[in-house]
Amino acid sequence: MSRNKSIYSLTDEQLETFDKQGFIGPFTLFDSEQMKELWNKRIRKELLYREDCVFQNSRLNYDRHLDLKSLQQIVTSPVIVDKVASIMGDDLLCWRTEWFPKYPGDGGTEWHQAKRFFEFENQPKLTPPEHLLEGEKYWVVTVWIAMTDATLENGCMKFMPGSHKENWFFDESKGNNFDQEKVAVNDNSGFFGYSWENLKVDSSWKPDESKAVTMEVKAGQFFVFTSKCLHGSFPNISETDTRFAMAARYVIPEVAVYQNLKTFDALGEVLDLDKYATLLVSGEDKVGINKVKEPWL
Numbered sequence: 001m002s003r004n005k006s007i008y009s010l011t012d013e014q015l016e017t018f019d020k021q022g023f024i025g026p027f028t029l030f031d032s033e034q035m036k037e038l039w040n041k042r043i044r045k046e047l048l049y050r051e052d053c054v055f056q057n058s059r060l061n062y063d064r065h066l067d068l069k070s071l072q073q074i075v076t077s078p079v080i081v082d083k084v085a086s087i088m089g090d091d092l093l094c095w096r097t098e099w100f101p102k103y104p105g106d107g108g109t110e111w112h113q114a115k116r117f118f119e120f121e122n123q124p125k126l127t128p129p130e131h132l133l134e135g136e137k138y139w140v141v142t143v144w145i146a147m148t149d150a151t152l153e154n155g156c157m158k159f160m161p162g163s164h165k166e167n168w169f170f171d172e173s174k175g176n177n178f179d180q181e182k183v184a185v186n187d188n189s190g191f192f193g194y195s196w197e198n199l200k201v202d203s204s205w206k207p208d209e210s211k212a213v214t215m216e217v218k219a220g221q222f223f224v225f226t227s228k229c230l231h232g233s234f235p236n237i238s239e240t241d242t243r244f245a246m247a248a249r250y251v252i253p254e255v256a257v258y259q260n261l262k263t264f265d266a267l268g269e270v271l272d273l274d275k276y277a278t279l280l281v282s283g284e285d286k287v288g289i290n291k292v293k294e295p296w297l
């Protein structure tokens with residue numbers, strides 16, 4: 001089943017921009033009033049109901065698109081998926097959704113890059129075939145969806161355009177810099193006490209902030225990026241304005257997700273993969289190396 005080009009697909013020009021910058025957007029999934037209503041009246045409440053979620057007893061709340069219809073509709077929406085398909089092709093798996101809240105007073109997310117999503121524990125979550133790992137083809141992208149307005153004041157995202165064509169400034173496999181004390185106080189950085197600082201290839205390297213592009217978006221808007229593009233976010237310096245976002249991460253079926261793992265380590269937790277599966281959001285899985293579910297809600 002091939003996916004037709006639609007009004008939601010990226011144009012050739014947009015694809016070129018994505019390739020040049022490493023990110024593209026914002027685009028609109030819902031208008032902001034609709035998103036605020038959906039977020040406040042539905043999604044926030046549904047997130048508290050954890051009976052059917054895949055990772056019980058986890059504060060991370062990963063992959064709630066696997067049990068919540070509202071989120072499954074978002075990650076399978078053609079408005080999003082057609083754009084991801086323009087970049088990576090028709091066959092697509094959503095392998096992760098995660099939350100990035102930023103509360104008043106929270107620090108910004110440090111500049112970082114992610115390749116195989118080692119996530120500080122020296123344990124790659126994604127294993128692409130070698131030719132993809134070293135090649136130019138995109139095999140994993142993230143879609144960052146704003147549940148609330150994201151502003152310079154409350155901690156919107158920022159990117160270093162073109163940095164994905166430069167180096168890996170971070171070496172994820174350095175891993176294991178988990179700070180249990182910080183976890184105990186829960187610093188709300190989104191990384192629960194981990195620091196990218198220790199993963200720098202060259203500890204004296206600093207990105208040139210003057211080249212950063214800021215990404216202020218309205219609730220209901222989203223953008224797409226490759227996690228090789230240096231990205232981070234501003235601190236939330238507002239008094240009362242919490243910024244909430246959901247990141248939906250997609251791979252092509254050639255990429256093995258949580259290869260040979262029964263559990264995985266994430267930000268100080270051990271999560272059991274028993275009920276986990278990737279979600280086929282487009283096309284088909286002709287490779288068969290991952291546990292794949294089709295949308296069912």
Ligand SMILES: O=C(O)CCC(=O)C(=O)O
Pocket residue numbers: 100109142144157190227231232233245247
């Ligand atoms: O929302 C943030 O502050 C960080 C998000 C991020 O790093 C990601 O989605 O990969």
Ligand SMILES: [Fe+2]
Pocket residue numbers: 112114227231
């Ligand atoms: Fe990130």
